[in-house]
Amino acid sequence: MRGITKRFPGVIANRAIDFEVKPGEIHALLGENGAGKTTLMNLLCGLYEPDAGEIWLKEQRVWLRSPRDAIAAGIGMVHQHFKLVEPFTVAENIVLGSNRTLLREAPKRLNLRLQRLADQYGLNIDPSAQIWQLSVGEQQRVEILKALYRQANILILDEPTAVLTPQEAQELMATLRMLASQGTAIVFISHKLNEVMAICDRVTVLRDGQAVGTIAIQDCTERSLAKMMVGREVSLFRNREDEAQTTNHKPQSASPPALAIKNLWVISDRKLPALRGLNLVIQPGEIVGLAGVDGNGQRELEEAIVGLRAIDRGEILLTGKLAHIPSDRYSMGILTEFSVAENLVLKDVQHPPFQWKGLLRINYILKHATDLVQQYLIRTPSVKTQVGKLSGGNAQKVVFARELNRDHQVLLAAQPTRGLDIGATEFVYAQLLARRDAGAAILLISTELDEILSLSDRIAVLYEGEIVGEVDRASADIHHLGLLMAGKRERARDEE
Template sequence: MNTEQPLVHMEGITKRFAGVTANFGINFEVRRGEVHALLGENGAGKSTLMNILYGLYRPDGGKIFISGKEISFSSPGDARKAGIGMVHQHFMLIRSQTVWENMILGLDGLPLVLPRREIKERILGISEQYGLQVDPDAYIWQLSIGEQQRVAILQMLFRQANILILDEPTAVLTPQECEHLFETVRQMTAEGHGIVFISHKLDEVMGLSSRVTILRRGKLAGTLDTSSTTKERLAELMVGKKMVFSIDKKELARGRPVLECSSLHALGDRGFPAVSGASISVHEHEILGIAGVAGNGQQELCEAMVGLRKAESGSVRVKGEDMTNRAPKDFIDRGVHYIPADRKGTGLVPNMKVSENSILKRYWKRPVSKGFFIKWSEVAAFAIKLVSQFSVSTPSVETPVRNLSGGNLQKLMLGRELSDDPAVVLAVHPTWGLDVAATCFVREQLLSHRERGGAVLLVSEDLDELISMSDRLAVMCKGEIMGVLERPADVPVESIGLMMAGTVIRDEAFGREGSQE
């Protein structure tokens, strides 16, 4: 029997927001030298509980003990002084400042004249050690979402936290980088650190954690030893019903090309090449996956293929028509729809209502508009139908989208883009940070679109998702297409990981597109 005081003990934690109980009487603890996984659907209360532990929220009831001593946090600074570090799913970074400036925000004892060189050298040393490469002088606004997550992880490592809260830490890593991170986590636990591991990837939870706590609708559904449970049981506790994990993807004959790019070159936000000579095509009845470590040109490629980023050279065609550097509205009118990774910053307008966000791609079309006027009754009717069809949980269509959970934000954006059966959908990280049920729903909708004759360009850092969903798989590194796999399921994951790191591998599973020729 383990009689040692746990590093963290949270007892009877309750938190309410405007009459909604986010946490109700939750007990949670982290022992020295363990990885304790925290599971639950979006909106189950995981982030609220961890924000309380990190000092961002104060509980309405309950107690917190750190190494046996009761503590009340008034701010994240108090939590950091107690040795707690947290990497949030939605990163707490200052976009207008550089990487190295973000690293030292809130640190005590800094000299009046900052030792910039020493700070940058330490950042580079840690980034090299953990395989999380970043430029210390880059501004946060210039970085992709994946690169921002790397900065958030490095920030925690920089501050030498003893109790680490990792919220979806592997979402943007290659298999090799994931394993490296897992080795680091195991080393940390061997040294006595306690780690809270929040992930929707149940295989990772089963392979890394010692115990698992599951929340459902703000309440504790159970705490189990990982060795004595299964991922099916964990999923059932999360959603309250049995879940089917297999993907039913029908064999379909590939149709005509819908969206193509040839020798495409585009610059990133910092003015350097981000896409270098990319050539790919997406066909009817097809999901073309794009694999790559975040920041290797995937986002810029998609933006150039929907008119959001200038193509420096090369071409973009929609159903054979040259659309290079046309306006985004022209792409929308020709059936090219885009689901960006940044839900709140690019895909949706947080302060606008659900109904208003639902018509962002159709406000100039009938029956929503008539001349220069919007018919709000039609807007409401359309939004109500969309919310019902795509299972968006919202108090009403008049609710600002900032009040919705991540899963419901994604369902709303997905429904808006798929509601009129576009010719092609470019989906960038469509299941990133979503719970099991929401992930299954999004995947089913993309597969259904494929079956109806639509084309899907799927960008993800989840290789399991890409391999199971994609008919073909393109791999990107440093803006180049390293190869296009005709049968991705036949290629070892390790080989795909090497390609993501820049190695060209010749294999009979490769198609004709891509630089391997």
């Protein structure tokens, strides 16, 4: 890509960017939220056309006017937010819109062929499953398989590990290495610098729409990359001793619990018990971290607490108002067609001060939005911009800002920093600790053990729908937690 420029109303997303990827290389594309990573790759996969600049494939200039052109040129992209059709099967999604007219192929034969292709790359998938039944990790494998089925020799992955469990991330890395060793060129977008260091060959850093440099991985460190992204020295927030614990925090244990979950049973979409007699109590002024590998009931618990999923048995007692940062921001958190300002008042628009005697007070809504955009460093051309037009990380900041700004005593924060850059993550951590110090009870659901250890006063481990262990932050050790998360309850106890 040479001299690529792309403008949107009010923003220059890419400014004269030069970017190249070689066959067989894994090339990281880094930058803060809103730096222009997704836009640059959307140009390469034919979703947008550049305002200026050229795209060359193997010494040949190409014009990619549609995703179809890009697919034909061997470019496949796994998007930040998947584009699968829920009621269809894996196999149907894979052949959908592809040039080969295989929809007529007998489903049995097609499934077999796909199974073989999947096995070849170590992708564990059932081609006959329907998309809605799959975990995010499985859905991502479908997206990768789809690209491979279309014989992509350039594969772009936009924050692929943000939604994966550590094990799934490991598996993905192995698959990517295998693909690269067979000559596939891979572009890997991520905010996780340790992954970039582990798997990539070269790195290109974008800042504010410009490419600030391309370097071989052996010539950089996490710190130097962070500095390149931000444009100044940064402290990598690694923190727990100094941050969470120095406050020497004591929850208000004398008061009644803010959230009490008693013997909770909940059924999953697949009609299996997702929570089996879960018990959990959170006091005001306390962060309880719920650790665990994704898929052990986190999503169902989140949905049950906010009333989106029926309770089969047991009860949830909530004292005070609830704020909720949902794990799946795009289906539960925002309306992409609505503006930033509208999304920021989404849950309170029927109340004063945003409404008075049945009339919306537009100026008040806009003023409120302007304040929050400044306070939470949301990068948007204007508060009237549609949220769907923001970068992934900035859309998440909108949800975070709205929820933290609502009056609440209990905060349910599910994967609160997923997709956020280093600076924004630090900011979110500070805000959560401040909310706790102000007396909020916080349930932090996170698959990132580092995050749990950084923030929690108490840690509970979720495994197959049950709490299999609870420890104080002060006495928590990673090895013990790891065993609990793997379901080794007995051995973990014996080892103590």
